[in-house]
Amino acid sequence: MNVLFEVNGCKVDVDVTPRTTLCDCLRNxxxxxxxxxxxxxGVCGACTVIVDGTAVRSCLMLAVQAEGSSVTTVEGLAKDEELSPLQHAFRKHHALQCGFCTPGMLTTLHALLTEDPWVDEDRIRDVLSGNLCRCTGYLPIIEAALDARTYYQQAAGER
Structure with missing residues (x-):
């Protein structure tokens, strides 16, 4: 099946089998x-991407369901090879170790902070409960999210 959608600001036209997941489409x-x-x-959160502003598990979504949608992957968070403020905060707070869960954490938090730039620590913890990490301890990840809120708050004020 032919599927037309946008990924990280670029229109794409892909031919996939009807059972291809969005995750497999993006990767392969x-x-x-x-x-x-x-x-x-859909349990670990490593495949999380943003579809039309909402964080979704791309392993549970078929590529054909993305027809006409706007998809943002972790690659789309950086602009012109410059890390996003959230990515900078992850780096500053050493919020990653092996890095396997990091893309899902970043996209999940980006969607949350975009939706609610004044989110509190309890809500961040609640939302991150769906993203599993075996290496860190979540504290640096939460600290990074709290640190990055300022940027999202400023961006919200400019809208």
């Missing part, structure tokens, strides 16, 4: 390997 058809296939059951 479009070469966007930042989206990680972890559990493939």
């Amino acid at each position: 058809e479009l070469g966007l390997t930042g989206t990680h296939a972890g559990c493939e059951h």
Whole structure:
């Protein structure tokens, strides 16, 4: 099936089988390997991308369901090879170790902070409960999210 959608601001036209997941399409058809296939059951969060502003598990969404949508992957968070403020905060707070879960954490938090730039720590913890990490301890990730809120608050004020 032919599917037309936008990925990281660029229109794409891909031919996939009807059962191809969005995760597999992004990785195998479009070469966007930042989206990680972890559990493939929607439990770990490593495959999280943003579809029309909402964080979704790309292993549970079929590529054909993305027809006409706007998809943002972890590659789309940086602009002109400059890390996003959230990515800078992750770096500053050492919020990653092996990096496998990091793309899903970043896209999940970007969607949350875009939707609610004044989010509190409890809500951040609640939302991150759906993203599994075996290496860090979540504290640096939460600190990075709290640090990045200022940028999202300023961006919201400019809208």
